[in-house]
Amino acid sequence: MSVETMLELKHVTMQFGGVVAVDDLSMHIKKDEIVALIGPNGAGKTTAFNCITGVYAPTNGQVFYQDKLIVSNHPQGRMKQLYVGSHKQFPSEVVENTPDQITKLGVARTFQNIRLFKTQTAFENVLIATHLHRKSNLFSATLRLNYKEEQQHRELAEQLLDAVGLLKEKDELAVSLPYGKQRRLEIARALATKPQLLLLDEPAAGMNPQETEALAKFIVGIRKRFGLTIFLIEHHMDLVMDISDRIYVIDFGKQIATGLPEQIQDNPAVIAAYLGVDEE
Amino acid sequence: MGAEDFGPHFSKGTSMSDFISANLPYLLAGISVGGQYALIAIGYTMVYGILRLINFAHGDIFTVAAYCMVYMNATLPLYLSLPLTIILTVLLGFSVERIAYKPLRSAPRMSIMISAIGVSYLLQNLMWYITGGLAKQYPTLPFISNPVSIYTATTKMVTLVTPVLTLVLVVALVQLINHTKVGMAMRAVSKDFETSKLMGIKINKVISVTFIIGSFLAAVGSMLYFSNYTAVTPTAGAMPGLKAFVAAVFGGIGSIPGAVIGAFIIGIAENIIKALGLTSFSDAFTFALLIIILIFKPTGLFGEPQQEKV
Amino acid sequence: MKTVKILIALVLAVCAVTVIYFAQSAKDSLPGLLETMDAQQLAAQDDKMLKARDRVTDALEEGDREKTLRNLTRYLDGFSDKLTFSDGVNRELMLFKNYPVLTAGSIFLLAIALALVVYALDKGKKFKKLALPLVLIAALYCGIYIVENITGVNSMLMTVLKKGAIYALIAVSMNLLNGFTGLFSLGQAGFMLIGAYAYAILSIPVENRAQVYQYYAGGLIQFSLPPLLSIVIAGLAAAFFAFLIGLPVLRLKSDYLAIATLGFAEIIRAVFQYEGLGPITNGSNLLRRFTVFSTALYPFAIAGVCIALITLLIHSTYGRAFKAIRDDEVAAEAMGINLFAHKQLAFVISSFFAGVGGALLAMYQTTVQAAAFTSAMTYEILLIVVIGGMGSISGSVIASFLFVAASEWWLRFLDNETMIGSFQVPLLRSGFRMVAFSAVIMAVVLFYRKGIMGDKEFSLARMIGWTRHRKEAHDER
Known part of the structure; x- marks a missing residue:
């Protein structure tokens, strides 16, 4: 079985009342890649994870896993009253999988605040x-x-x-x-x-540089050993730059940059978003 | 009671006046008992709003208030026994919180509810011990126990006093919550317990005030309730307590207007059931209503949905 | 070594079977024995003695061993001269008198033999751990049998044991839900009621129905099921209602479950007393004259099997899923555990066993009335679970026996006005027992929150380890 695209997000939007936590986010992850999602605190990274794993039903947008639609919602769907944006609309059906169903499909995750x-x-x-x-x-x-x-x-x-x-x-x-x-x-x-796709939510949080380095090796190791595709959220830039094949950067829920690690490092928009936060 | 005598009239109703005279007593009783439930329900809903605790002992505090009145009225004049009853009930509510709930503040929520059940068990057994398990006659209070006739129905003054007094107290309470400092603190704590603690709100004080208000209203409710149903037994408060809680859930737990409206709906509905001759189902009906609302609108009439943060 | 063990087991088994055989035959040969006595002494000429002898035979026919023994002693004492019997007769008499001890002892020996075989044939030592508990459980049941025959079926001790066993089952069923799955349910009394009624209704013998349902022309149901089948149906009925309640409520926050189950129990209580259902439920009247158990072994056996099943369940992959839900719903769901399905499963299973417990309680009480299954009953069981420790099966069992013993027996004296000399002990009068009792419970809830066992289980290995540790510490000193 050769699935090229492991995960694809199309125009995913998540609103809590008036707050737009994830704003029209689209991305795709190919098989065997390690992709990082970075951004300042409160940028909506974990919310994006929660939309993928079925914890939240997004207000708009679709999530495909191995080309299979696993999450879908649109302004005419159940979230009608909540939706205030003007993003691309999907007249498609509403698909809501619970987290356990998505896990059964082959998407596993860890939690930011260890659970x-x-x-x-x-x-x-x-x-x-x-x-x-x-x-x-x-x-x-x-x-x-x-x-x-x-x-x-x-x-x-x-x-x-x-x-x-x-x-x-x-x-x-x-x-x-x-x-x-x-x-x-x-x-x-x-x-x-x-799982075939592993979502890691800040796996290196609270680790010292030695531990982080070991973790980087470990992540690359398990990818090889278990044939995984890995999607991670991380603040440790060393780790991200070290192991990621590609990086997405979001701020205030919006995607501000994407590309190879080298490209992201020099991207002015990313530097602006991280201004004063710099690499840890 | 006379459900069987009245029952048939409800469906026959030869003329409008017959219909009214047959059913007016039930409607009046419904409004009156609804007001009494409302006074208890506020205690439940406020405590739940702040501590997320179903205070199972609240119904028993209501009963203790009745016993206080019974015993004190035997020796003291009314102008002393009335305020003393209220003071003692408030004191009891306050101490129950301090002794049985406060030490469990950081424990899992199930522990504190179990503690509430334990308190309820203790209070019931204590009342049984003190009274010897016999039903006591609630004293006749002046004015509110006086008979009064409305249209064709004869009832006690309390039937008319209850809804008025309830509304006055609720309005006063809402003013207190909306326009005083402690009221603001209460709203903050019920919105977000942890953050309000960090913001320097004295959580323990707010909780104590909540229990004091709840017990005060329960004491008032007890006086009105037992002026109507005069036999006081150790478990007399359990059922009204549960129904008041259902009313609180029905109206949307945490919401004071919700609790009041829910209580009136339940009080009236329960008496309609009685009027239909199904007296033995009036209790069951309340709970059936609860299960129905949980199926169709789990947050109740005025409740706000909550989302857990992951 | 293996053969030696099996040989010993064989010898034990042969001994046990022989003893059982002789004890049984002694019981059967008593009438013949009496004939011999009569012939020997000729004292049966006396009218009074004849009657006494008849009483022995009657009791024997009734199958009431205790009564037979009593009457036999009276009969033997009635002879003016001391009786002398041949050795054979003496042996038979001894066997008859000690029948329970002998049978129980033999069963115990058989259990040891079985344990030895298990021990010997166990290749991978997989069941090694099973051998000792097997013996202990057999010993427990034999002990109950002996005690019952010594103290009589209706002694206070047996009452406490019977009720304790039934409460243990119900408490464990509640613990499965509240302690292991983390769902706060308060519907136990309702499910017990369903179980008790289902059992009573199904097991009333046909010939008793006219009398029980006297206000409802003999009732609607005109058949009767065997007790065991009725008990299973009682459990299934409770499980079915739990399933219906769970459908809407278990999708909500867990607080609502508490109040919905509490409400459900109240509804059930009202519905079962409804006159319209009288032909089935007998309205608000008692249900009685259904088949009950005659020995404490019956509730012990059923409760034992049920608790064993629950224990096996909790240590299975499903039990682990329940505990995961209790610890962290979000993480459990992220690990592929379907929250609703598993909560529903725990709720239905718990209610099934509550229903079985209700059926046993009906048998124990010999009558059932819906009005008795109040929320106070649920609270009592919840408090037992808390005292024993949320999440500990052995804790619930121990607490059940302690609770029943304390409330029915040990604390009874608190209810009696007591005089020491001319001094009246203060406070002691009717009702004080329950006050003291609830104060103790509050103390446990507040200061000893983990209960007797916490979330640990009673374990022999740990007990032995503990005593050994103590001993070592002692020796070192």
Whole structure:
């Protein structure tokens, strides 16, 4: 199967009352790419993620995953009262997939403000994410007739913990792990859903330069190992410039630049948007 | 009651005056009990608005107010027992919050609701212990217990006083919330608890004021309610309490006008059910109404939708 | 080593079977035994003694072991001369008197034998952990059987045990929802009511129906189902109603679930008392004379199986999904867990077991009346769950027995006016028990929020580890 375009956004707009968080955003991500979405704080990056993963229904626009329409809304749709813009309209149908349905299609994500299952161990956190692959039903699972499947899931979870270097901390409570390890655990958990597209929301937040460098290697490594396409939001410019194939820059919800890392570095609009914020 | 006697008239209604004389008592009772529910419902809706807590003990505070009146009226003159009842009820509401809810401020929300259920359980058992479990006769209050006839129906003065008093109190409360400093703080806290805390609003003071207002209105509501239904038992307040909560949800939880309108609708609807001869279903009806509104408009009549931040 | 274990198991099993066989035959041979006695002593000439002997035979025919034993002792004491029996007769008498202990003991031996076999044949040591619990559970059930035969079925201890077992099931079912899935539901009493009524209505024997439904011409239903089937249907009925309620409500914020389920319980209570449904529900009258259990083993067995099923569920992939929803709905959904479907699943399963619990409660009470299933009942069960620890099955079980024992038994003295000499103990009078009780509960809720077990489970390994640790610490000193 050769899917050229992994993810495509067409004119996605998200409004909260009068605030336009994402404004007419269009982009596309090809298979096997690492694409970064950058922009100052409050530019609408996470909101864009939430529109892709079905947490929010956008007020307007469409999202395609592997050329399949997964999210679609338009001013005549359910968001009629909320929509005040004059963007391109789609007379198409309203498509709203819930986050779990989108995950099942092969899009996994991590969260900016780490959302691990707090009362569970690292191992259980990863194991939970294998739930969507189950072939067992309630009865076979309760009566342990799914022994083999359970075994497979446990092995997968252990492999993934090993891949992110957390096998030693397997039985520790997720919350008791240090910050950087929690971030990696979140990635392992997302990988357990066996995604083709992985969305990382500020994976390097709160990490020191050494950790960030290790993370960069790690991200490139998992792309190769699991055949992933990666879309990430990040503030650490070193990381972004280091690993991204392409970069999108947004500010106040609008796309202000796009291109190769070198192009973005010298782009005056980007520098203006980051004025005073500079590279960290 | 006389539901069976009145019931048939409702459908037959040979003439307009017969129809009115048969059904007027129910309408009056509905408006009156609606006002009483409204006074309780405000306590629920305000507490929910600020703490996101269903204060299960509120109905029992309402009952305690009734018992206070019963016991104090036996020894003290009315001009003392009336204010004392209100003061004691307010004190109880305040202390319940301080003792049972405040320590759980940072706990999961389910814990604080469980604490509310625990308080309700404790208050009910305490009342049972003190009274020996027997129903007490609520004292006859002057003026509001006087009989009065309207058109063909005979009723107590309280039926007429309740809606008026309710509206006066609600208007006063809305003024308080809209035009005083503490009212502004209350609105801020109910909009965003965490941010208001950061902005230097004294959260504990605001919450205490909320409970004081709620208990005060419950005490007033209790006097009106038990002047009509004179038997006070330890669980007498549980059902009106629940119905008032339903009214609050119906009107849109967190909204004071919503709670009042919801309470009047429920009070009147419940008495229409009684007039139809389905007395045993009047309680069930209230909850059926709740489930229906949850299906079609979960935020209630005046509620605002909320979106969780991810 | 393996063969030795299996051999020991075999020997134990043979012993157990032999004892059971003899105990059983002693029971069967009692009438013959009596004949022998009569012939030996010829005292049966006495009219009084004849009657006493008849009483023994009657009780034996009724199958009431306790009564038989009582009458037999009385009969034997009635002889003026001390009776002397042959060894054979003495042995038979001994066997008969100790029938419960012997059977229970034998069953226990059988369980040990089974555990040994499991232990020996277990290649990958997968079931090794199963052996000890197996023995302990068998011991528990044998113990209950013995105690029941010693104290009588209706002793206070047995009452507490029976009610405790039923409450344990209901509390665990509520914990599945409130503790493990994080849904705050207050409809348990409503689902119990459905279960209790479904059971009672279906299991009243046909010949009793005319009497029970005396105001409704014998009622509408003119058949009767076996108890076990009725219990399952009781659970299914409750589950069905939960499904209907869940459809709209579980899509909303969880606060609404609390109030909607509470409301639903009130509706159900009113509907079941409605005169129009009288031919089925008997209106506001009692339902009675349905099949009930005669031994505490029955509720223990059913509650035990149900709790075991819930435990298995919670430790399965579905249980993990429930806990994920409890911990973080947004993350759970992002991991591909369908929130609504899983909440609905937890709600329906919890209600199923609440329905089964309601059916058992009906059997325990021998009568059912809708008016008794108030929200206060739900609150009590919720408080049990809190005392035991939200998210701990063993906690709920322990708390259930403690709660029932305290409220029905241990704290009874608080309700009685007590005099010490001429001094009347203050405060003690009717109602004080519940006040003290609710004060204790409040203290738990406020100061001991995790309850007895927190979200941990009672574990033998940890117990042993703990005592060993203690011992080591002691030795070091």
